[in-house]
Amino acid sequence: AQSVTQLDSQVPVFEEAPVELRCNYSSSVSVYLFWYVQYPNQGLQLLLKYLSGSTLVKGINGFEAEFNKSQTSFHLRKPSVHISDTAEYFCAVSMEYGNKLVFGAGTILRVKS
Amino acid sequence: GAGVSQTPSNKVTEKGKYVELRCDPISGHTALYWYRQSLGQGPEFLIYFQGTGAADDSGLPNDRFFAVRPEGSVSTLKIQRTERGDSAVYLCASSLGGRASGANVLTFGAGSRLTVL
Numbered sequence: 001a002q003s004v005t006q007l008d009s010q011v012p013v014f015e016e017a018p019v020e021l022r023c024n025y026s027s028s029v030s031v032y033l034f035w036y037v038q039y040p041n042q043g044l045q046l047l048l049k050y051l052s053g054s055t056l057v058k059g060i061n062g063f064e065a066e067f068n069k070s071q072t073s074f075h076l077r078k079p080s081v082h083i084s085d086t087a088e089y090f091c092a093v094s095m096e097y098g099n100k101l102v103f104g105a106g107t108i109l110r111v112k113s
Numbered sequence: 114g115a116g117v118s119q120t121p122s123n124k125v126t127e128k129g130k131y132v133e134l135r136c137d138p139i140s141g142h143t144a145l146y147w148y149r150q151s152l153g154q155g156p157e158f159l160i161y162f163q164g165t166g167a168a169d170d171s172g173l174p175n176d177r178f179f180a181v182r183p184e185g186s187v188s189t190l191k192i193q194r195t196e197r198g199d200s201a202v203y204l205c206a207s208s209l210g211g212r213a214s215g216a217n218v219l220t221f222g223a224g225s226r227l228t229v230l
Contacts, residue, residue: 099144105155
């Protein structure tokens with residue numbers, strides 16, 4: 001079975017500063033990895049995904065993540081955040097070709113002016 | 114439709130009552146998923162349909178929870194004898210299904226917030 005650990009429940013950061021949201025996963029088989037964002041009172045929106053190929057994946061809104069198989073990590077980064085990036089971010093994993101996403105507990109990103 | 118549609122967006126009910134939550138997936142998506150998100154937690158898998166059949170219902174917490182998808186499109190999540198602990202946001206998602214790379218990227222609806230008093 002797969003599991004996901006998001007090490008930080010909340011990350012406060014000033015506007016225009018860089019940010020990294022950490023995600024580690026556990027799986028005995030090959031996986032797909034995802035980051036979703038949830039704005040207040042809205043559904044989950046896909047930010048980016050790793051299915052295969054390049055380990056550095058770029059997503060929407062200037063976010064990117066790097067798949068590190070040896071460290072079983074998929075950390076999310078943005079070089080310069082905006083107030084509008086304030087939201088909750090969820091890392092998720094599925095088995096390769098699998099049909100069920102397992103989510104982490106989420107990290108609330110608070111961008112301050 | 115253009116996205117995954119869920120109704121109602123909000124439902125308040127009393128303990129012991131029966132509740133139905135509806136999900137209309139993206140047109141052409143053969144796979145449909147139900148998740149539950151409690152306050153302060155990540156979404157928790159409940160059940161997954163491929164077509165009309167429940168391919169994996171291992172996340173349903175007990176026999177008070179049941180879901181159907183009779184024609185392979187719209188799905189209904191049914192909760193009997195609701196309890197206060199059932200209060201959560203119930204999320205529906207759909208995907209293309211199949212085994213091609215990317216076929217199982219999930220698109221989520223906005224959710225149905227259930228409050229059991």
